[in-house]
Structures are given as C-alpha cells and as structure tokens.
C-alpha cells in the first residue's frame with residue numbers, strides 16, 4: 141500500500157509547494173509512489189484523520205501552528221520539512237530582530253489585537269522532531285525527490301552538515317571573498333550544488349547554518365580578506381534570525 | 388626521449404591539428420583566473436596562465452560521476468560504460484603532470500580503477516614550462532621537474548619551444564601537425580639557461596629535512612589545535628588539490644524508484660562525516676584531528692607506501708583556503724612552534 145501523505149503549509153508564501161509542481165517531468169512518477177491525501181495548495185479538501193507522512197512547509201508563527209504540528213507528529217510516522225521557513229524560520233524569522241508590537245502595529249494598525257496567539261517565528265524543529273529535511277529557498281526539486289525516496293525507503297536522513305565552499309570549488313567559481321565581496325557559503329549548509337555562486341551571486345545562507353560550520357574562523361577569514369566580520373552574521377540573519385532561539 | 392624545436396608562431400598549428408583528431412583541453416581564462424576547458428579555437432589557449440582553479444584531475448576523476456545504473460527488481464547492472472573520449476590535455480605544468488603520476492599509484496596499482504584507467508589511456512599530455520608564482524613550492528619536493536608522464540613537453544625559449552618528446556605518439560603528432568626542426572647546441576644551451584632561471588625564481592624554500600620525524604615528534608603539539616581552530620572544515624583544500632583522491636560512493640533511486648544510480652563524488656577528509664562509521668563512531672570528530680590527518684597522510688602515510696610525499700607544491704590549497712592554511716605554513720609552524 142502506498143504511504144498516505146499530507147502536505148501542509150504554515151506561514152510561508154507557498155513558494156516551495158509551487159516548486160513541487162515544477163517537478164514536471166517526474167511529478168507523475170513521484171505521485172505514483174504515494175497516496176496523496178491532502179495538499180493544502182492544490183486542493184480544497186480536508187485533512188484526513190490518518191496519514192503516514194506529513195510534509196510541512198512554512199515557519200511556526202502562531203499557537204495554532206504549534207497545535208497542528210503536535211497533531212501531525214502524533215499521527216504521522218514520518219515528518220519532513222521543506223524550505224527555509226520550515227527549516228530555519230526563514231525570512232519570517234527576521235521579525236525576531238525587531239520589537240514585535242511595533243512591527244505588528246506598523247503592518248496591521250491595531251497591533252496586538254490582530255495578533256492573538258502569535259509566536260516569535262521559528263522553525264518546525266523548535267516544536268517537534270523532524271525526520272527528514274529539504275532546506276533552501278526555494279527547495280531544489282531534485283533534492284526533494286531524493287529525500288522523499290529516502291523517506292519512502294526508510295533510509296537515514298542524510299542532510300549534509302558541511303559548508304558550501306567545497307562544491308563551489310568544483311564549479312571553478314572565483315571566490316567572492318577574493319573579490320572583496322561577502323559570501324556566506326563558508327558557513328552555510330551545502331547540498332544546493334552552489335547554484336548561486338555559480339550564477340555569480342554570493343550565497344545568502346538560505347540553507348541555514350551548516351552544523352559543522354566554524355563561525356569564529358569564518359569571522360577571522362572575513363577580516364583577513366578585508367571584509368567587515370559583523371556583516372557575516374548581519375547578512376546571515378536574512379534566513380537565520382531564529383537561530384539563537386533554537387540552537 | 389628526444390628533442391625538436393618549433394617556432395612559437397607555429398604553435399597554433401599544433402593545437403589546431405590536434406583538434407582535428409582529439410578533444411583538446413587547455414588553460415583558458417575565467418573571470419580573471421584560469422581553468423582547463425575544451426578549446427574550440429587555438430587563440431583561447433592562455434599559455435601564460437599561472438595556475439588553474441581546479442587541477443587536471445577532473446578529466447580523469449570527475450567531481451561527480453555516475454559509475455553505473457542498476458535495475459532494482461533484478462539487481463542487475465544495466466549500464467556501466469566508461470565515458471573516455473580521445474583527448475589531449477594541453478599546457479600542463481610540471482607539478483600537475485607529477486600529480487597525475489602520484490594519482491596513478493593509487494588508481495592503477497592494486498585495485499585498478501577502470502574509470503580512471505580508461506581516461507588515462509585515452510588522454511595525451513602536452514606539458515608546458517612555467518615561471519614560479521608566489522604560492523608555488525614545487526621546488527621543495529623536486530616536482531618542478533618532470534621526466535615522464537607526458538607525450539610532449541614544451542619549454543618556452545622566447546621565440547621558440549624546446550619540445551621534449553617522451554612517447555612515440557608524442558613524436559608522431561608533433562611531426563604530423565607542426566613544422567619542427569632539429570635541436571642545435573645553442574637551443575640546448577638556451578634550454579638550460581631558461582630552466583636555471585626558472586629554478587632561481589622560487590621564493591618558498593621551506594625546509595623539509597626529515598619531515599616524517601618532525602611530524603611524528605609533533606603529533607600531540609598544540610599547534611594542531613591552533614590550526615584546527617582556524618579551519619572552517621570547508622574541504623576547499625581537498626577539492627582544488629591535484630593529489631587528493633578521496634571519493635564517496637552513494638546509490639540513489641530514480642524518481643520512479645525502479646532504477647538506481649551509483650554516483651561517485653569527490654570527498655574530503657576535512658568533512659565531519661568522512662571518518663564516521665556505524666553506531667555513530669567518528670575517528671576524527673574534531674577539526675584539529677582532521678587537519679592533522681590531511682598533513683599526516685600527505686607527508687607521511689603516502690610517503691611510507693610510495694616513497695614520495697602526496698603533494699606537488701602547486702599552491703592551489705594556499706590560494707583556496709579561506710583561513711590561509713597551507714603546507715608551507717603548517718610545516719613552518721611545526722618547526723618554529725608558532726602559527727604565522
């Protein structure tokens with residue numbers, strides 16, 4: 141029997157769910173492997189009572205999200221997160237850098253009133269255990285398929301723990317640091333194939349802090365390259381402002 | 388070995404001629420640095436290159452390669468053909484040719500690697516003389532000279548090249564594609580003057596006397612912790628190194644889960660999971676032990692097996708390391724007890 145899957149979105153712009161529809165060539169193959177019971181973006185149906193795999197997109201920003209995640213964890217044998225928002229809190233976690241009352245007032249006028257049940261935005265694994273993750277903003281469809289097939293086969297999660305520079309070197313990119321530009325690849329989790337540096341854009345850290353990153357050494361590297369070391373963390377906040385909250 | 392001379396202005400004839408028979412790969416410019424890439428026009432070739440971002444090893448051991456496809460249901464291999472087109476690597480410096488000879492010890496002795504072997508056999512090597520750059524230290528390992536491992540080696544004598552022909556094939560292709568003449572006494576004298584000037588050009592003269600003894604004596608030195616603290620464990624050093632050969636092999640299934648691919652990718656001993664084994668054991672969990680391992684393997688482990696160090700002094704790691712860690716600095720730190 142094909143595993144029953146639900147795809148759920150928390151706070152996000154649904155970009156990663158849209159990205160899943162971009163699988164195109166392989167979408168039918170992938171759908172053939174699973175019994176897709178609920179897909180928030182693509183259907184108006186209701187969440188079933190039972191399912192085997194829960195795929196979660198989006199950051200946790202409300203108490204409601206917390207309850208939902210607890211329910212998912214209780215029901216599903218496997219929880220998989222997709223995208224930066226779910227993985228690190230993503231761009232939404234930038235809200236942690238400002239006074240939330242002021243921010244809410246600026247956006248919604250009435251402020252705290254509309255924000256009942258709100259929570260400092262954070263990643264899914266701050267609330268529940270996550271079995272498999274597909275980091276990135278947006279996710280890479282190839283990585284998604286690979287992680288999903290690992291989940292289906294019951295293979296161990298192999299989210300990389302090293303920084304990006306090695307794969308960037310294999311693409312023969314001239315290092316941004318040597319061109320006097322900030323790049324976050326030296327502390328960001330690899331696995332994206334260094335797409336951005338290869339397209340001549342510095343890494344912005346969307347895949348989160350590499351678990352084996354050496355931040356202090358990275359700051360020192362910035363200094364030796366004539367870059368402002370405080371820029372490392374300031375820029376890293378773009379996708380990773382929730383990191384102090386959880387790590 | 389025998390020798391011929393060709394006029395510098397005739398060199399494009401050789402490249403164009405080779406292109407009619409082979410895929411020619413040579414140094415070309417990329418964003419102000421250089422890479423080995425396929426050549427479509429002799430004018431692209433930049434023989435004044437200092438060094439390339441990646442060494443030529445990528446043409447024998449690609450960073451990522453599907454080594455076979457298999458069918459899951461019957462566990463049969465469906466495709467394990469090796470892609471090894473006839474190719475010429477043009478313009479390799481002595482360090483890079485020596486590096487391939489060190490790789491050969493690993494991939495062609497004992498357990499022969501059919502992928503590497505097929506490409507090695509289908510590739511001709513045309514070497515090119517160079518001048519030392521700030522990061523070069525091939526002189527300390529004697530890899531600034533190369534006596535085999537190439538088909539043709541061209542030494543730049545200003546208006547002409549002194550061509551050393553190491554193989555019959557090399558002699559044939561030279562003769563077939565470019566006007567050449569016999570070597571005069573004056574050519575040989577000039578050759579020696581050029582080589583001498585080259586040897587005078589090095590400014591890295593790190594003392595490697597009894598290096599294995601130094602390494603063993605300093606096995607527990609706090610120097611390693613200091614270097615480990617500075618290291619980002621990014622693996623850049625291994626990727627750009629012409630003599631680092633470690634790889635990882637992993638299987639993955641196609642989206643339909645019916646067929647699978649076995650994929651080989653470059654690996655690095657600087658990665659945390661490199662020495663991790665079942666049950667969560669990791670022989671080199673901390674950074675210091677990983678950096679130390681890289682140097683021990685290169686300058687002691689390999690040496691004890693093949694009587695050479697596993698480094699050709701190309702300086703690529705020194706250029707690539709964001710923390711400025713390099714063999715010269717590490718050896719000097721062990722000697723002086725201070726990281727510079």
Ligand code: SF4
Pocket residue numbers: 304305306308309313314315316317323324325326334337342343
């Ligand atoms: S460009 Fe960025 S990712 Fe690439 S090597 Fe440099 S710091 Fe690392």
Ligand code: SF4
Pocket residue numbers: 624627628629630631697698699700701702703704705714
């Ligand atoms: S260790 Fe560094 S200098 Fe030695 S061969 Fe490798 S990249 Fe070149």
Ligand code: SF4
Pocket residue numbers: 617618619620621622623624625657678707708709710711712
């Ligand atoms: S390139 Fe430098 S910082 Fe990166 S792993 Fe190698 S020694 Fe460490």
